[in-house]
Amino acid sequence: MKIGVIGIGEMGGTIASRWSKKGHSVCVANSRGLEAVKKRANEIGAVAADIYGAVEGADVVLLSMPFPAVATLPSDLFDRTAEGVAIVDTANYYPDVRDPRIPQIDAGMPESVWVSQQLGRPIFKAFNNIMFYALSELGKPEGSPDRLAIPVAGDDARAKQIVMGLVNELGFDPVDGGSLEESWRQQPSTPAYCCDYGAAKTREGIRAAVKGRAEKIRDSVWREKYGRLFANKPTYADVHADIIALNRSLNPF
Incomplete structure (x- = not known):
């Protein structure tokens, strides 16, 4: 499978490396151009490209960029991709801490719906609910009783199965x-x-979510x-367990 990854920081670079080791053809890019990703691409067994090269002909495109940066991508970026390409958004919106305020999201629009509107293409939300340390260190073989899970949200059933299969390959349910x-x-x-x-x-946690509650928690306690x-x-790595404990304590169910 051909996979394009735009953004190769801790999250994007780790995912690209793992998929490359699984035998996929992975092209990586970032906003700074081809030369800026060559070294990292060689380290992880991927092909360096500019953003157009990363997405052209791809079956899956992973966007692992700072959340607002998606709005700066060229409007014609996906013109040469297949209609059914699975575009995966991994980012999260943290207003005032890291990101500027986005009125549509503050008014209740789901973050990835906003991303989809910026791109003009249907997308999937995945890999956003797991920390880098867990993604890098805590993957387990399929069938392990203590295997961690990653949810995938999106509308196209065929492409969703592809994305879910790639999650499984990384060591997560x-x-x-x-x-x-x-x-x-x-x-x-x-x-x-x-x-x-x-x-x-x-699955229980997804069902337990209450519309509007998370934003109040995120912006305060x-x-x-x-x-x-x-x-x-x-x-x-030092604070991973503490962050997990904090997040669980703020949303008991």
């Missing part, structure tokens, strides 16, 4: 997160978000307590 309109159920500070749950508990975790621990 894919969970159907419903339609793209329902992808708010896996946004930041919802019960299924970055809690390191297995498949059954992740979560922000305050999350900042404190980094006072004396400099890396995500």
